[in-house]
Every structure is written in C-alpha cells, then in structure tokens.
Amino acid sequence: MPRTKPDQSASGFSLSLSANYPVNPASVPLPASENGAAKTSRHRKRDRLWEKTVIVTGASSGIGRSLCKRLVERHACRVIGVARNEERCLSLRRELGDAFSYHLFDVSDEKAWQAFAARLQEENILPDILVNNAGMLPRFCRFDRMDAALFSQTIDVDFLSVVYACRAMLPLLLRAPSPMLCNIASSAALCPLPGVTPYAAAKAAVKSFTESLAAEYAPDRLRVCLILPGFTLTDIFREQKESGMRNPWLSRIAMPCKKMAGKIERALQKGKPRKVFGADAKGMDLLYKLFPAHAARLCGNVLRLGAAALFEDVFPTDGI
Numbered sequence: 001m002p003r004t005k006p007d008q009s010a011s012g013f014s015l016s017l018s019a020n021y022p023v024n025p026a027s028v029p030l031p032a033s034e035n036g037a038a039k040t041s042r043h044r045k046r047d048r049l050w051e052k053t054v055i056v057t058g059a060s061s062g063i064g065r066s067l068c069k070r071l072v073e074r075h076a077c078r079v080i081g082v083a084r085n086e087e088r089c090l091s092l093r094r095e096l097g098d099a100f101s102y103h104l105f106d107v108s109d110e111k112a113w114q115a116f117a118a119r120l121q122e123e124n125i126l127p128d129i130l131v132n133n134a135g136m137l138p139r140f141c142r143f144d145r146m147d148a149a150l151f152s153q154t155i156d157v158d159f160l161s162v163v164y165a166c167r168a169m170l171p172l173l174l175r176a177p178s179p180m181l182c183n184i185a186s187s188a189a190l191c192p193l194p195g196v197t198p199y200a201a202a203k204a205a206v207k208s209f210t211e212s213l214a215a216e217y218a219p220d221r222l223r224v225c226l227i228l229p230g231f232t233l234t235d236i237f238r239e240q241k242e243s244g245m246r247n248p249w250l251s252r253i254a255m256p257c258k259k260m261a262g263k264i265e266r267a268l269q270k271g272k273p274r275k276v277f278g279a280d281a282k283g284m285d286l287l288y289k290l291f292p293a294h295a296a297r298l299c300g301n302v303l304r305l306g307a308a309a310l311f312e313d314v315f316p317t318d319g320i
C-alpha cells in the first residue's frame with residue numbers, strides 16, 4: 001500500500017490539541033525550527049531517523065521531552081508526543097514549532113490508544129517509530145505498606161500501557177518502510193530492587209514482552225529496541241521522601257537527563273536491539289548475573305547506605 005506523508009500545513013496538526021482544548025494552534029506563536037537543516041545529503045541518507053514520524057509517550061517531561069527535542073532538532077523528525085500535562089506539552093510545542101504535535105491521554109487506557117490509532121488513520125498519518133517511554137515510580141515502601149490501588153496503577157502505567165500501545169499501533173507501524181519500536185524499561189528489570197515491587201515487576205515484564213515481540217516480528221522487518229536505563233536526573237522521584245534526586249549520593253550516581261536522551265537517540269539511530277545505559281545499571285546487570293539469589297538484597301543494602309531516607313518505609317524499624 002502506498003504510504004502518504006501528511007500535509008502538515010493542512011490537517012496534520014489538528015492532533016496538536018486534545019479534543020476539548022479551546023485554543024487554535026494557529027494562534028500560538030511558534031519559533032522557527034532548526035530541523036537539522038545543515039545536514040549534508042550524505043548524512044541524511046545514513047540517518048535512520050531522518051524526517052521520520054515518531055510517536056513518543058511521556059513527551060511532557062524528563063527523558064521523553066529531551067528525546068523529542070533531539071529528534072526534531074537533529075533529525076528533522078515529525079514528533080507526536082503523548083502525555084497528560086497540557087501546559088508542558090504546549091510549552092514544548094512553542095519550543096519546537098510545527099514539527100511537534102501532541103495528544104493528551106492516559107497511556108494506561110486501552111480505549112484511548114484505539115481512539116488515537118483511529119485518529120491517526122483518519123488524518124492519514126502513519127508513524128515510522130513508536131517510543132514507549134511514559135512511566136511512573138511510586139514512593140519506595142515495603143509491599144505490605146503499599147496501597148493496592150497504587151500497585152495496580154503502576155503495573156497499568158509501566159507495563160500494560162506498552163501492551164495497549166503495541167496492540168493499537170503495530171498495525172500502523174508495520175505499514176512503514178522501516179518500522180521501529182522502542183520500549184524504555186529500567187535497570188530494575190535487570191536486577192529487582194526492594195521497595196519498588198510493582199515497578200520492578202512491570203519493568204521486568206516490559207523487558208520480556210519486548211524480547212518476545214522482537215523474535216515474533218523479525219520476519220516483518222520490525223526493528224525492536226529495548227532500553228534499560230539506570231538512575232537518571234529527572235522528576236520521576238517526585239513522590240519520594242526526600243524527593244530522590246536531592247539526595248546528594250543518588251544525584252551523583254544518576255546520569256543527566258539530556259545525556260540519557262542522547263544515548264537513546266543514538267541507539268535508535270543505529271538500530272540497536274538492546275542497550276543498558278548508566279554505570280549503575282551495568283553494575284546491577286553484572287551483579288544479578290553473578291549472584292542472582294542475592295543481588296536484589298545487595299543492591300538494596302547499597303542504596304540504603306547511600307539514601308537512607310528513601311528507604312525508611314522499605315525496612316521499617318517499628319517492628320512490622
């Protein structure tokens with residue numbers, strides 16, 4: 001089936017706004033996009049990401065936001081972000097201009113994914129790449145202290161959303177000439193940590209799901225890229241006691257957000273099937289391979305020494 005690139009000046013950016021958002025995108029002042037215009041045609045040919053249409057979930061902050069910027073500014077991509085925070089999405093649109101549009105919905109809502117896919121089809125937009133990056137980290141605490149609803153929500157947002165996204169988007173992606181799927185898991189999928197049982201379980205599920213999917217879809221030319229980042233300086237620790245990255249020890253071992261996004265960008269550009277990023281993630285990976293029965297406890301003890309306040313509810317001292 002011939003693949004039509006949408007006419008961005010016409011209908012392409014009705015996707016910029018959620019259905020009930022009153023502002024006309026044409027009234028928003030947009031800066032001129034750099035779009036990597038200086039690239040030579042030789043570079044363009046070698047750039048797997050050049051002028052691709054990319055869907056990035058979790059585009060409003062952290063790694064996703066940084067990745068959106070790199071895709072637009074360095075690869076002239078057309079990026080469609082997915083997130084819930086309208087203000088932050090709008091500010092990114094102001095920064096990136098026409099090359100960035102967004103769609104607001106909860107990634108753990110399967111119907112919303114189906115509606116999004118239908119909307120893309122209606123507007124004749126066919127994505128080349130899907131990056132499942134949206135995620136949440138609940139406050140560190142022991143399993144018996146964790147609210148059951150929060151546990152389920154973490155599994156929904158961190159794992160099931162990836163399944164829903166793939167179910168809705170793969171039929172569209174597979175119509176692209178060189179389709180790519182990138183799922184962002186975590187070092188917690190390589191070596192589980194105490195205090196984050198639903199997060200570790202969800203990320204391990206993302207890892208296995210992605211690896212199985214890669215094998216299943218290899219005959220369909222789908223490139224699958226699994227990213228396993230270590231601690232990264234973003235707002236994901238906002239729910240924690242001591243607000244995570246303000247802990248000097250943790251912020252020393254964590255990678256700057258822009259650097260992590262740059263590494264993910266290069267992994268996508270090179271079509272890497274699996275990448276572990278961050279010294280902490282590589283250490284956890286090795287530790288688990290060497291001592292699978294003890295690695296989680298060892299990592300927990302190291303984190304507890306470095307960031308005791310974060311772990312107060314994980315190893316309670318009140319006799320529970």
Ligand SMILES: NC(=O)c1ccc[n+]([C@@H]2O[C@H](COP(=O)([O-])OP(=O)(O)OC[C@H]3O[C@@H](n4cnc5c(N)ncnc54)[C@H](OP(=O)(O)O)[C@@H]3O)[C@@H](O)[C@H]2O)c1
Nearest residue numbers: 058060061062063083084085106107134135231232234236
């Ligand atoms: N930071 C780290 O140390 C670290 C380490 C390993 C792996 N990771 C993974 O990297 C990914 C990005 O994390 P980050 O550190 O950049 O976190 P972040 O700064 O908190 O960003 C999370 C993004 O996900 C979106 N999101 C969360 N729940 C959502 C939902 N239900 N529906 C739609 N969007 C949702 C948020 O957007 P809205 O709030 O606008 O909805 C936000 O854009 C996550 O999958 C995370 O697990 C992070």
